[in-house]
């Protein structure tokens with residue numbers, strides 16, 4: 014992902030699009046909303062207008078239920094990105110695909126088409142099907158798949174890249190065989206679109222170092238620093254370059270105190286039944302009670318870290334990440350449009366004055 018910033022030292026900003034209902038808030042006291050096309054279009058256009066670098070849509074096939082029906086409603090990543098390609102001009106578009114779900118020759122053509130529609134703005138997030146429940150419901154997660162899901166993903170991606178770069182592909186592998194397989198036209202971007210992967214496992218890091226350009230990593234700031242370093246070393250050994258991004262959830266208010274109160278208000282509405290599903294189907298009442306007893310507040314912000322704060326505090330958090338070695342931050346908000354507007358009005362000017370993000374795009378004042 015080379016983004017649009019001229020200075021590669023500048024932190025890139027992305028929005029993790031709300032393709033699942035309620036975004037990343039597993040609580041009944043945060044805004045409740047459906048993942049409509051209109052919402053995702055408006056969020057993307059606003060992000061583009063205020064100077065963000067990219068939007069990212071995940072692949073999601075099954076929700077977690079509970080009182081809020083968390084992510085029981087989700088729209089499909091590639092279909093969405095195809096429409097966003099026509100509705101935006103500058104943003105990079107990161108779509109997600111789980112290799113287990115589509116044949117590599119089908120995906121190679123879908124991606125080449127989408128890269129063409131977007132004028133070469135496509136990046137692709139490879140989801141190695143870590144979430145068992147999503148794929149076993151389709152019979153696409155054989156019993157031993159966990160042990161070799163990255164081997165499968167590697168073979169799949171090797172074929173996709175071959176189809177993007179070669180006139181004809183004949184391949185006889187562990188999982189696929191192709192005989193004089195053709196795929197034209199090639200993607201607009203040469204040799205092909207950027208490849209990204211979200212992982213925290215050592216096997217995932219190896220996969221990233223071998224095949225990807227970007228990794229989305231988790232953990233506290235020290236872990237982010239260590240993972241970035243580890244990935245750089247692995248990529249370096251292979252003569253490659255890999256950069257890292259981190260997803261965080263921002264709870265913004267005018268003051269730190271108000272933001273903290275909002276944070277606690279959201280925690281009070283935690284959907285424990287849905288939260289109990291995060292680590293796999295745990296449907297018994299005892300499981301739910303155990304999660305509630307341990308009161309894991311971070312889980313109301315699905316698998317990410319939430320930062321409550323007024324403008325200065327939020328700017329300091331972003332700055333700390335910017336100095337941890339990552340190249341970008343992928344942001345979510347309880348209310349995406351309101352959150353983006355607040356971030357643009359209150360936080361981005363501070364970040365720009367500190368030289369952390371790119372200058373404002375020329376037209377940014379017009380509609381925001």
Ligand SMILES: Cc1cc2nc3c(=O)[nH]c(=O)nc-3n(C[C@H](O)[C@H](O)[C@H](O)COP(=O)(O)O)c2cc1C
Pocket residue numbers: 070071072073109110138140141142143144211212213214216217229230231260343
């Ligand atoms: C930025 C980001 C994007 C992600 N996108 C998806 C996705 O599209 N679909 C999905 O099922 N999981 C997604 N995940 C979750 C991880 O990809 C998933 O848990 C993966 O199995 C982790 O890899 P690992 O098992 O190697 O640690 C995402 C996570 C992050 C941080």
